[in-house]
Amino acid sequence: MAEYELDCLGEACPIPLVKTENRMKELAVGDTLIVIIDHSCALKNVPEWARKNNHTVEVEETGDSEWEIFIDKSA
Amino acid sequence: MAEEAVVKNLEEAKPKPSSRRSSRRTTARKPKKDQTLQGLVLLALVIAFGIYLATISAIIGFFWLTGIAFGFILRRTNFCFTASMRDPIMSGSTSLTRAVLIALAITSIGFIAVQYGASLKGLPIPGMGFVVPISFATVAGAFLFGIGMVLAGGCASGTLMRIGEGFGMQMLSIVFFIIGSFWAARDMGWWTLNFISNGPRIHLPEVFGWTGAIAVQLVFIAVLYILADKWENRNQEN
Numbered sequence: 001m002a003e004y005e006l007d008c009l010g011e012a013c014p015i016p017l018v019k020t021e022n023r024m025k026e027l028a029v030g031d032t033l034i035v036i037i038d039h040s041c042a043l044k045n046v047p048e049w050a051r052k053n054n055h056t057v058e059v060e061e062t063g064d065s066e067w068e069i070f071i072d073k074s075a
Numbered sequence: 076m077a078e079e080a081v082v083k084n085l086e087e088a089k090p091k092p093s094s095r096r097s098s099r100r101t102t103a104r105k106p107k108k109d110q111t112l113q114g115l116v117l118l119a120l121v122i123a124f125g126i127y128l129a130t131i132s133a134i135i136g137f138f139w140l141t142g143i144a145f146g147f148i149l150r151r152t153n154f155c156f157t158a159s160m161r162d163p164i165m166s167g168s169t170s171l172t173r174a175v176l177i178a179l180a181i182t183s184i185g186f187i188a189v190q191y192g193a194s195l196k197g198l199p200i201p202g203m204g205f206v207v208p209i210s211f212a213t214v215a216g217a218f219l220f221g222i223g224m225v226l227a228g229g230c231a232s233g234t235l236m237r238i239g240e241g242f243g244m245q246m247l248s249i250v251f252f253i254i255g256s257f258w259a260a261r262d263m264g265w266w267t268l269n270f271i272s273n274g275p276r277i278h279l280p281e282v283f284g285w286t287g288a289i290a291v292q293l294v295f296i297a298v299l300y301i302l303a304d305k306w307e308n309r310n311q312e313n
Binding site for chain 1: 161170225229
């Protein structure tokens with residue numbers, strides 16, 4: 001049940017999504033990845049991608065135009 | 076200060092689905108700035124400047140309002156023309172593609188209403204200056220623009236919106252967007268003469284009639300919508 005962080009601050013969409021996809025492959029089931037983003041576009045496609053792959057997703061706005069996406073790897 | 080405390084309590088009272096982000100996250104995080112005052116001041120300035128513009132020219136005041144509304148909607152909904160074209164391929168998601176299609180359908184109805192209204196009164200049909208010839212230049216230009224907007228992380232509206240959001244890289248995008256636009260404007264005459272003007276000008280109502288035009292347009296959009304929906308569900312099965 002490890003927790004990993006993926007810092008995508010300053011990276012334009014679709015880079016956060018590609019990085020998330022690659023990183024999620026390395027994680028074990030039950031692990032959590034926290035993706036930190038500040039490009040509002042990734043706020044949409046990263047959670048969508050994760051939900052589509054049946055992971056549990058939560059999004060939190062942590063600052064002005066900064067978000068953390070929590071993804072629990074479940075498959 | 077009392078209000079802040081209430082908000083904080085409310086946030087803490089929210090059900091936490093798991094324990095994982097209990098302590099570490101909330102302590103490590105820098106506190107969120109309260110920008111309510113700045114927001115209210117900015118809103119007042121926006122209204123004041125809008126009134127000032129309206130005294131000069133009603134249409135400029137109207138542009139100011141629609142521009143602000145457009146930016147606000149883009150920001151709050153994450154509506155993005157780049158993503159609508161890119162996500163179907165990158166992530167298999169077509170929610171934005173469908174949103175753009177719905178927007179196009181609504182706009183089509185609005186445009187045809189305005190144009191039909193003008194033609195009923197025998198007035199010149201507005202917007203005919205934008206019925207430009209289509210040719211392979213359209214296809215090639217669209218393809219190049221598509222590559223550019225995915226690399227830059229936004230089309231024109233998306234880039235402007237994210238500058239407002241404070242995204243640094245996009246400020247670089249806008250500089251080169253402007254350079255590119257100037258360059259294109261400089262060479263436009265040559266392109267128009269040699270390529271663009273050879274294509275046909277198609278205004279659907281002239282081809283199909285007013286009812287036919289809107290029917291063809293809406294059916295075409297509906298077919299694209301169904302295809303987009305199918306594409307989304309096809310990916311979910313994988």
